Amino acid sequence: LTPEKPSYIYPSVKIFSKKDRDLNEKPQWLLDQIDVINATLAQFGIEGEVSGSTKGPTVTRYEIQLEPGVNVKRILNIQDNLMMNLSSKSLRIEAPIPGKPYVGLEVPNVKPEIVAFGNVVDTKEFMEDYDHPLKIALGVDIDGENIYVDIQSMPHGLIAGATNSGKSVCVNTVLVSLLLKNSPEDLKLILIDPKMVELTPYNNLPHLITPVITDAKMAAAALGWATTEMDKRYQMFANSRARDIRSFNDNVKRGLVDEEKMPYIVIVIDELADLMMVAAHDVEDAIQRITQKARAAGIHLLVATQRPTTDVVKGTIKSNIPARIAFKVASFVDSTTILDGAGAESLLGKGDMLLKRSDRTHRLQGAYIPDDEIYQVTDFIRNQYEPQYIFEHDALKQQAKMREAVSDDLFNDVAYFVVQTGNASINSIQKEFEIGFNRAQKLVEMLEQYDIVSPSQGTKAREVLVNVHELEDILNHI
Structure with a gap:
């Protein structure tokens, strides 16, 4: 018999500090x-x-x-x-x-006030709303109302703002809001953090599908995994007469389907521009597929970026991410790229934000959550459960390698030609093998991956790094 898992205890709202505010004061x-x-x-x-x-x-x-x-x-x-x-x-x-x-x-205001995260989450409206497990607390608007957003109705979100505008604090409030109300059985997270420092408090949580990802190539592989998971879920829905994750989980509860309960998956990318520079094509395709049809499968995407220009957030992706959160940006042009209108350039920074839903733009002050409170929540959860990763980074690396395995039958011949002549120029490969530029470029990139030639050095020619004997070793291992 397997020992029963201890039941999951949710972190208490009492962890968070509060601040009293007088709403009717007229200084x-x-x-x-x-x-x-x-x-x-x-x-x-x-x-x-x-x-x-x-x-x-x-x-x-x-x-x-x-x-x-x-x-x-x-x-x-x-x-x-x-x-x-x-x-x-x-x-x-x-x-x-x-x-x-x-x-x-x-x-x-002459004297600005901080909005404490504790004030926003310690309400019946948030903690006792069991129908919306993915409700997140964002902050307080000008009228003093707490603003909450349900990720299910939002499906996917784009958060943008210059450095030091409160963007990363907002990502933290979203994640902590989710952890307060969801057990590891109900919610799984994929956290992609190319900056390496923003999402470290969430490492080793039982909610994570894989350890926090800091490498762009791995991020592309993880997003690829998410699209495969999405297709798998739709196949299960089709087989069990369910339209979406809610009806599927209801069927599981009522015993109509002999399957495990399906958790929601939230993917958070903390700096998209960084991924786009390294693995643009794979990342873009995966994001586009997820934003187009992953909502019913319970997979949601939150993307944070400093400047959502068209080269970072393509039009196809943007049209599928309806909810936008804008923090202070540098110029009118940046504001138009996020909100499709002006406004974000005249914000004050430090958590002052515009939330654009389908109807109109709301201005609110984001809730502030200090680092020690984030650690208190994550430590409390870590002490209960070990991490339960579905896949480790090594498995992802293998997948990525397999995908990039040699897909060109000319590879061996080109490798020998390059090593023997000591010249890795695309031009000479084109002439020798009578192939087009694109194919030759791809072959040179593959040679670089296997460390046969050096990375590109601008206008200088690439160096050949191996001799014929070493090349034979490499080719035998492929």
Whole structure:
């Protein structure tokens, strides 16, 4: 008999520190700013006045009521004057505020406040919502409402922002939110972290399918595994009359299908640009397939990148990732690439973000979670269960090697030709073997993989690294 596994204990919400905030407070600087806005409107002859204000954690929204017949666009024309008179670093105008008869001015607070992760997660709305296991806590909006997003309805997300804008903290809040509500049987994670330091706290968790991946080639292989897993799941759904992962798990629960419960899989990539530089083609194909059809199979993808330009996030991928989270970016162009509109360039940084769902863009302050609290959660889980990897990195390496195995019958001849002549130029291979440039280039790359020739050195010719005897050894081992 196998010993019963001890039942899984979820980490407690009491781990997280909290901060009290007074939502209705009207400090003196806020009243002064109202006077300045009213005075500026009067200077430009715009009939209207501030009718109310809402103080958020880092930004205050002033609601301006215009007299009948005043064009809303006139406020946009005096944006720079308002900014100068308020002497503020940035100013965002919502003209009008969706769902209200006012124009909104969003001005940074004189004294910003931190939103603690504990305040956002320690609510019934989050902890007792058992129907949405993949609900994540993001932060607080200007009205003081906690903002949650369900990954299942989002299917896939794109997080973008310059360095030091709060992007990695956001990835951490997403992961910790998932760990608070899901046992290793319900949720599996693939974490890809080319920066090597961001996702280390999550190493050796029982939720991981494979250890945290830091190598780009392995990342491509892991994404390949995810697409195979997706096809396998759809095959199982077809055989058991299920449409998606929910109905399949219901059938398992009711005993209609003799299978294990199927866990959700969330894949988090912390810096996509880095992967794209090394293994663009494989990564792109896998991401495109996952974003197109993995939702019903319970596989979700969260991609974080510093600048989602078209060479990093291709249009085909972007059109399949509807949910976007934008932190502060450097320019208007960057903002348009993430949100398809302006706004992210005038954010304040440090967790100030725009969340774009299908309907409209919400501005919120991301929750902050300190490193020691992340470690408390992950240590608590690690102490209960050993890691249960489905595959190790070595297995992935083997797969990647197998895939890159010699797929060209000219390989041996070309290898001998290169070693004997001591010349690895693509041009000479083309002439000697009468083949096209692309095929010759591929052959030279294969020679480089097997350390027969050196990596490319710009305009200099590649060096041949082996003699004929060593080459024979290499070819015998392939």
